[in-house]
Amino acid sequence: xxxxxxxxxxxxxxxxxxxxxxxxxxxxxxxxxxxxxxxxxxxxxxxxxxxxxxxxxxxxxxxxxxxxxxxxxxxxxxxxxxxxxxxxxxxxxxxxxxxxxxxxxxxxxxxxxxxxxxxxxxxxxxxxxxxxxxxxxxxxxxxxxxxxxxxxxxxxxxxxxxxxxxxxxxxxxxxxxxxxxxxxxxxxxxxxxxxxxxxxxxxxxxxxxxxxxxxxxxxxxxxxxxxxxxxxxxxxxxxxxxxxxxxxxxxxxxxxxxxxxxxxxxxxxxxxxxxxxx
Amino acid sequence: xxxxxxxxxxxxxxxxxxxxxxxxxxxxxxxxxxxxxxxxxxxxxxxxxxxxxxxxxxxxxxxxxxxxxxxxxxxxxxxxxxxxxxxxxxxxxxxxxxxxxxxxxxxxxxxxxxxxxxxxxxxxxxxxxxxxxxxxxxxxxxxxxxxxxxxxxxxxxxxxxxxxxxxxxxxxxxxxxxxxxxxxxxxxxxxxxxxxxxxxxxxxxxxxxxxxxxxxxxxxxxxxxxxxxxxxxxxxxxxxxxxxxxxxxxxxxxxxxxxxxxxxxxxxxxxxxxxxxx
Numbered sequence: 173x174x175x176x177x178x179x180x181x182x183x184x185x186x187x188x189x190x191x192x193x194x195x196x197x198x199x200x201x202x203x204x205x206x207x208x209x210x211x212x213x214x215x216x217x218x219x220x221x222x223x224x225x226x227x228x229x230x231x232x233x234x235x236x237x238x239x240x241x242x243x244x245x246x247x248x249x250x251x252x253x254x255x256x257x258x259x260x261x262x263x264x265x266x267x268x269x270x271x272x273x274x275x276x277x278x279x280x281x282x283x284x285x286x287x288x289x290x291x292x293x294x295x296x297x298x299x300x301x302x303x304x305x306x307x308x309x310x311x312x313x314x315x316x317x318x319x320x321x322x323x324x325x326x327x328x329x330x331x332x333x334x335x336x337x338x339x340x341x342x343x344x345x346x347x348x349x350x351x352x353x354x355x356x357x358x359x360x361x362x363x364x365x366x367x368x369x370x371x372x373x374x375x376x377x378x379x380x381x382x383x384x385x386x387x388x389x390x391x392x393x394x395x396x397x398x399x400x401x402x403x404x405x406x407x408x409x410x411x412x413x414x415x416x417x418x419x420x421x422x423x424x425x426x427x428x429x430x431x432x433x434x435x436x437x438x439x440x441x442x443x444x445x446x447x448x449x450x
Numbered sequence: 451x452x453x454x455x456x457x458x459x460x461x462x463x464x465x466x467x468x469x470x471x472x473x474x475x476x477x478x479x480x481x482x483x484x485x486x487x488x489x490x491x492x493x494x495x496x497x498x499x500x501x502x503x504x505x506x507x508x509x510x511x512x513x514x515x516x517x518x519x520x521x522x523x524x525x526x527x528x529x530x531x532x533x534x535x536x537x538x539x540x541x542x543x544x545x546x547x548x549x550x551x552x553x554x555x556x557x558x559x560x561x562x563x564x565x566x567x568x569x570x571x572x573x574x575x576x577x578x579x580x581x582x583x584x585x586x587x588x589x590x591x592x593x594x595x596x597x598x599x600x601x602x603x604x605x606x607x608x609x610x611x612x613x614x615x616x617x618x619x620x621x622x623x624x625x626x627x628x629x630x631x632x633x634x635x636x637x638x639x640x641x642x643x644x645x646x647x648x649x650x651x652x653x654x655x656x657x658x659x660x661x662x663x664x665x666x667x668x669x670x671x672x673x674x675x676x677x678x679x680x681x682x683x684x685x686x687x688x689x690x691x692x693x694x695x696x697x698x699x700x701x702x703x704x705x706x707x708x709x710x711x712x713x714x715x716x717x718x719x720x721x722x723x724x725x726x727x728x
Binding site for chain 1: 452467469480535556577581591594595596598599605
């Protein structure tokens with residue numbers, strides 16, 4: 173199911189401006205969210221992040237239109253994934269920002285697939301580093317080619333996802349997920365300045381950590397610390413909380429960790445509270 | 451003037467698949483070339499680079515279709531700029547490569563604008579670094595958001611373009627151009643492994659250097675060396691050879707340098723030889 177020109181469509185084929193800078197230069201943003209029972213989980217967090225990111229990129233953003241798209245797609249799909257895409261719209265040749273951008277907003281919804289939430293993952297470290305000097309690494313911006321190539325590399329090694337380090341050699345993130353290390357009572361995740369996306373589930377876990385007996389820490393995470401972690405997990409809007417069973421062949425009993433199970437149960441409960449029972 | 455579905459069109463509005471990975475993930479390539487007298491300058495170099503880049507990204511590439519598009523757009527515009535875009539085409543959700551990609555090729559031509567070739571530029575260094583660990587920085591791939599943000603930063607400082615350093619702190623490139631330093635008889639430009647595009651004019655200059663009395667060197671270039679350069683210039687397919695008059699406020703008499711003038715004359719001659727007189 174698709175949304176463009178302000179309404180739902182069955183087909184993904186739309187009249188589209190081939191000078192759109194989202195298409196020609198990766199000049200745009202997107203957002204992926206979980207639909208349950210026809211509602212978006214963490215809806216406000218998704219819309220707020222899209223608005224804040226659009227402001228950073230100076231792309232005009234209409235929150236009412238985005239809300240309509242999100243709700244229409246969630247209602248249409250019931251259970252699944254909703255993606256919104258916001259581009260800067262058409263432009264003349266060159267990189268300079270158009271004086272009067274006409275942004276383009278569209279969306280898509282995909283039905284839920286089995287195993288999409290709470291998967292257990294093996295990771296492989298990429299030779300590509302995450303570029304923490306770029307604001308783009310902190311935004312859900314369209315350029316995902318590094319993540320695509322990193323994932324291709326990881327899949328070829330028999331892993332399920334890639335682990336990126338940043339320029340400083342610190343642990344950064346997966347292809348499409350934030351990472352957490354459980355170190356005793358501490359839940360450690362890299363700060364945004366280490367080149368990671370401000371994930372909505374990342375923020376939710378940081379917020380709820382203390383109520384589940386954890387101390388949340390946003391700080392740079394070394395590979396040595398990660399190796400010593402009691403558990404490692406990845407978060408994003410669709411996987412929610414994915415325990416990591418291995419990193420470069422080194423095993424972690426993350427899925428069996430009691431704290432990880434508590435966090436997963438908390439997320440399950442939060443979805444029911446926000447979206448109701450399916 | 452536009453080219454899609456195998457033919458020329460006046461309008462940029464086309465039926466387009468909104469699941470196209472070029473649009474949703476920056477998963478694609480492009481090429482920009484100079485049309486003179488209805489012909490593409492360095493035509494084979496452009497087509498060869500697109501083919502080689504598509505192979506690296508595992509995007510199926512039809513050289514005959516790309517050649518038809520390039521020639522049709524050059525013929526239609528006469529004098530100007532031709533851009534081809536090649537995406538991996540539509541796909542289901544997620545980053546994993548589709549098993550059977552259906553790539554999408556389209557193009558656009560823009561008329562020549564005055565001052566587009568051989569401009570004299572002031573540069574400002576970006577706080578964003580070029581990520582030489584990523585193969586994407588060596589390809590003319592769709593993700594250009596770092597370059598857009600770097601250029602925005604440079605324009606705000608009153609400069610004409612941005613100078614990127616890489617992670618190692620070496621000189622890399624501009625937003626859309628390679629960089630050369632003239633150091634005595636040496637023409638020094640960073641190697642591709644420093645995170646720079648394999649520019650067609652960059653390759654042409656390296657090839658012709660010796661015949662113009664220069665020794666060409668592809669090697670890492672420090673900021674200290676750049677500061678001591680007799681001249682600094684940038685190359686790309688449209689600007690051809692742009693002398694740099696200042697970097698972060700430090701002046702360079704690049705446009706007056708005899709060697710730079712010889713290189714510009716060589717390029718003018720080469721265009722006439724390849725494309726004929728307008």
